Amino acid sequence: MTDGPVIEFTGFMKAFRLFRENRLSEAEAVCTNLLRKNPLDQATWALKMQCLSDSTYVDELDNEDMGLAETFLEQNVIATSARPGTSFQRPKTTAKGMNPIMRPSTNAGRPLSGVVRPQTSFKAGSMDQAVRTARTAKTARAVSSTSARNMRLGTASMAAGADGEFVNLARLNIDKYAADPQVNRQLFEYVFYYVNDMRVAHQIAGTASKSASFEDYYWKNQLAKCYLRLGMLNDAEKQLHSSLNQRKLIESFALLAKVQNRMDQPVAALKTYAQGLDSFNEDVTMLTGIARVQEALGEYDLSVDMYKRVLDVQSNNIEAIACVATTHFYDGKPEIALRYYRRILQMGVSSAELFMNIGLCCFAAQQFDFAVSSILRAQSTMTEDVAADIWYNIGQVMIDVGELEYAARAYSIALTHDPDHSESLVNLGILKHRDGKIDESRAMFSSAIAKNPLMFEGNYNLALVCLAQGRYHEAKNLIGKALEAFPDHEHCRGCTKI
Known part of the structure; x- marks a missing residue:
């Protein structure tokens, strides 16, 4: 083998090769130097826009974070009091499968499935509750109608370079470039993902769709994404139906189901996923979407199947493995759940939540040496956003081994990390009541109810305290609130019969 001359790429070809190798920052720097020499180089201009949009790209199918405006000022929900099983606000509490009381819950009151996903709760209590407790991006104010990611993207274009923003949209001839098929897709993705200007993005997509004689499914999907971001769900649904009539794509089915979920039409979303499976047999996106919707409706058996x-x-799907493992754990099969969690660990995933789950499975299976090492590993790797849950689970373990003093200390530490952790407040209140500190336990239960009205345990335990003190009317009202949150709670139903 002879040593030949080394080929070095320069100019646009160098930038394009760096882009193909996913070295986006280097490709962007090369494009910037080329544009300083020739600002009218359209190919370099389009490539730089593609580099910037790819650096902040997030799949819209996974971008489901909703702020207060989308959650509580929603005008697209058809039925305000839907039948159980036909709305995310009224899941099936009597469905076959495990009792919802046996599943872990978020601060919003919804049972967890084993993995935390965006939009795991659709209606998190009241507007007042969300304003007081919801925080995002480590800020001191409640999340508004835009997510933290969108707030970051909205200011990202100002830091594109020392020369200011890359594309001055106010002076750009939108109609001219939107009608040009050579650059309109790059321009749209730059405005949609990087600049996060939905008005201009909608204008680009509308003009491009018109120039294509309304026969390009791509632009109909992009219009639907813009309408979805703007909260115009009916218009997004029309665009996606039109796109599917032209060409059936997995993305189109998934986006249409997402829109229907936002409109609180889970039955229609399940039908859309089923139609997607008819066109794309055994597609993971469709199957996962069905499982998520069924879980949100309380149909746990169907979801696990x-x-x-x-x-x-897809045997390496982490979400599916975690959900099946959680189901086995709460079915009283910790050994089988441990096998699934260890499989996730073998796949290279390493997180505090995973180690905590492994520790709990080992503890339930009486493998105490592995349980202690896993819980210590979870403590050493936990981040601030999961620290409260880690210490809450440690408190649960301490109660199981009879160390109530250490359990109370663990719950107190959990509250230092997250003062709104209502589960820790309830358990700490129970321990205070056991020690005879009635006033402190009442304060704990009241605080838990104020922070999370959807969690029935706070209402039920406070009702028991009121019943012991002879406050029967107050106890009856609290039992009623607990039954509203969980109608099938046997102890609450027993109290109403007394």
Whole structure:
């Protein structure tokens, strides 16, 4: 083998090769130097826009964070009091499968499935509750109608370079470039993902769709994304139906189901996913979407069966493995759940939540040496956003081994990390009541109710305290609130019969 001359790329070809190798910052720097020499180089201009948009790209199928405006000022929900099982606000509490009381819950009151996903709760209590407790991006104010990611993207273009923003949209001839098929897609993605200007992005997509004689499914999907961001769900649904009539794509089915979920039409979303499976047999995106919707509706058995079907198609799907593992754990099979969690660990995933789950499974399976090491590993790797949950689980372990003093200390530490952790407040209140500190326990239960009205344990325990003190009317009202949150709680129903 002879040593030949080394080929070095320069100019646009160098930038394009760096872009193909996903070295976006280097490609952007090369494009910037080329544009300083020739600002009218359209190919370099388009490539730089693609580099900037790819650096902040987030799949819209996974971008489901909703702020207060979208959550509480929603005008697209059809039924205000839907039948159980037909709305995310009224899941099936009597469905077959595990009792919802046996599943872990978020601060919003919804049972967890084993992994935390965006939009795991659709209606988190009241507007007042969300304003007082919801925080995002480590700020001191409640999340508004835009997510933290969008706030970051909205100011990202100002830091594009020393020369200011890359594209001055106010002076750009939108109609001219939106009608040019050579650059309109790059321009749209730059405005949509990087600048986060939905008005201009909608204008680009509308002009491009018109120039294509309304026969390009791509631009109909992009219009639907703009309408979805703007909260115009009916218009987004029309665009996606039109796109599917032209060409059936996985993305189109998934986006349409997402829109229907936002409109609180889970039955229609399940039908859309089923139609997607008819066109794309055993597609993981469709199967996962069905499993998520069924879980949100309280149909846990069907959801787990669908996750197992996902694993038959894609054996390394972490979400499906975690959900099946959680189901086995709460079914009293910690040894089987441990096998699934260890499988996730073997796949290279390393997080405090995973180590905590492994520790709890080992503890339930009486493998105490592995349980202690896993819980210590979870403590050493936890971040601030999960620290409260880690210490809450440690408190649960301490109660199981009879160390109530250490359990109370663990719950107190959890509250230092997250003062709104209502589960820790309830358990700490129970321990205070056991020690005879009635006033402190009442304060704990009241605080838990104020922070999370959807968690029935606070109302139920406070009702028991009021019943012991002879406050029967107050106890009756609290039992009623607990039954509103969980109608099938046997102890609450027993209290109403007394």
